Amino acid sequence: xxxVSQTPSNKVTEKGKYVELRCDPIxxxxxxxxxxxxxxxxxxxxxxxxxxxxxxxxxxxxxxxxAVRPEGSVSTLKIQRTERGDSAVYLCASSLLxxxxxxxxxxxxxxxx
Amino acid sequence: AQKITQTQPGMFVxxxxxxxxxxxxxxxxxxxxxxxxxxPSSGEMIFLIYQGSYDQQNATExxxxxxxxxxxxxxxxxxSASQLGDSAMYFCAMRATGANSKLTFGKGITLSVRx
Numbered sequence: 001x002x003x004v005s006q007t008p009s010n011k012v013t014e015k016g017k018y019v020e021l022r023c024d025p026i027x028x029x030x031x032x033x034x035x036x037x038x039x040x041x042x043x044x045x046x047x048x049x050x051x052x053x054x055x056x057x058x059x060x061x062x063x064x065x066x067a068v069r070p071e072g073s074v075s076t077l078k079i080q081r082t083e084r085g086d087s088a089v090y091l092c093a094s095s096l097l098x099x100x101x102x103x104x105x106x107x108x109x110x111x112x113x
Numbered sequence: 114a115q116k117i118t119q120t121q122p123g124m125f126v127x128x129x130x131x132x133x134x135x136x137x138x139x140x141x142x143x144x145x146x147x148x149x150x151x152x153p154s155s156g157e158m159i160f161l162i163y164q165g166s167y168d169q170q171n172a173t174e175x176x177x178x179x180x181x182x183x184x185x186x187x188x189x190x191x192x193s194a195s196q197l198g199d200s201a202m203y204f205c206a207m208r209a210t211g212a213n214s215k216l217t218f219g220k221g222i223t224l225s226v227r228x
Contacts, residue, residue, distance in 0.1 A: 033215065042204050042218030043158070056215060089156060100146050100208055102216060104158035
């Protein structure tokens, strides 16, 4: 079956612009996670959805970052007034309820010029 | 809070030999899970193996085994019979109590397999 998909695969934007990153989880997976991976680092947690609601958003760095999952499947990570420090690979993962294993997508590489 | 420490520099191993990748962790949770993921140059995170904190036996998955030493708070990954395709970044990660909790990752280790 299809895995987690993320679009776009690459996004280049200018400082101050708004961007949206999309994640399509594996069908039937109720849990969805966003992580950010900077160069040479491990992924860092941003936010976790259980169904439509954000169960844990403690990893969002500031109020420029926001994520939604209105119908409990596709999620969009939104970044306002982008800064050069936002440049990273944004990874999405999903899992079944009650299962610890998270399946990751290929990521979106965001570059802020 | 959870913390994962991976301090080895880039690792090299000869094809067909075994290699151990180190991971130590810190947590105050009595129940937790430990994971290893592989990240090839393509960027996708590939799940390798899982160890629960209350599991009595070390986890194994094919050529991968996890050397879990709870008292030392270590969860080293052992790859047997290395293959060229094993060259990648390897991340150790921890999940706190609750099956759907977030993962906390280490910085990763680069493994290069020599022919």
